Amino acid sequence: MKKIVIAIDGPAAAGKSTTAKLVAEKLNYLHIDTGAMYRALTYKILRDGIDPENEAAVVEALKDSKVDLKKEKNEIKVFLDDEDVSKYLRSAEVTNAVSAVSSYKQVREMMVELQRRISNEGGVVLEGRDIGTVVIPDADLKIFMIAGIETRAKRRQKELAEKGLMIDYNKIVNEIIERDNKDSKRKESPLRKADDAIVLDTSNLSIEEQVNFIVNKALEIIEN
């Protein structure tokens, strides 16, 4: 059976991670969360006391870093220099600094090379900001996932509440808007819909509906 590459891009908190994980499970594909890779590098920068806005210092600190994605049971764990850092990746500190760290050309080159390497045999669902435009421009199926700001903020608030973090709704709205702005306006690989991507607005869809939409599109391609 043909093993295809599925690219899912879109703004912050549009539902990419949950959807990509379930799509990968249904197709028995590998789920590659590229945001988690940039978050792992950002965690290292903050842990080592480096200013995320200082490009030269960030690039120097990351030049020999090793990021690995390993499947353990049903979850992908992110390893940074052989240490499992998965539990640190979604902290507010990392979220606030990740757009700066991921805007640097050399940081992107390192990650894109790795992302292409792990995708080269197909059978993968990659999610991020630049998968369909830069990382794998000839991906078999490209989805650009969007949702209204209110939906996204509510989803993010619920996700944080489940972890015991009660965060003000307006604060979450502002964080999402600011990060989307930075990601869309940066020079290197900005967040942008690929011309041949299918837009999937998840504002009024259940997780099951959005997963089925993508799986059905994928099956049309795989079976043809």
Ligand code: CDP
């Ligand atoms: O889950 P959420 O939508 O909050 O974000 P994420 O997918 O974990 O991505 C975190 C950040 O990493 C984004 O805001 C981007 O700054 C950066 N990123 C990127 O530059 N390129 C990618 N392919 C994926 C993420």
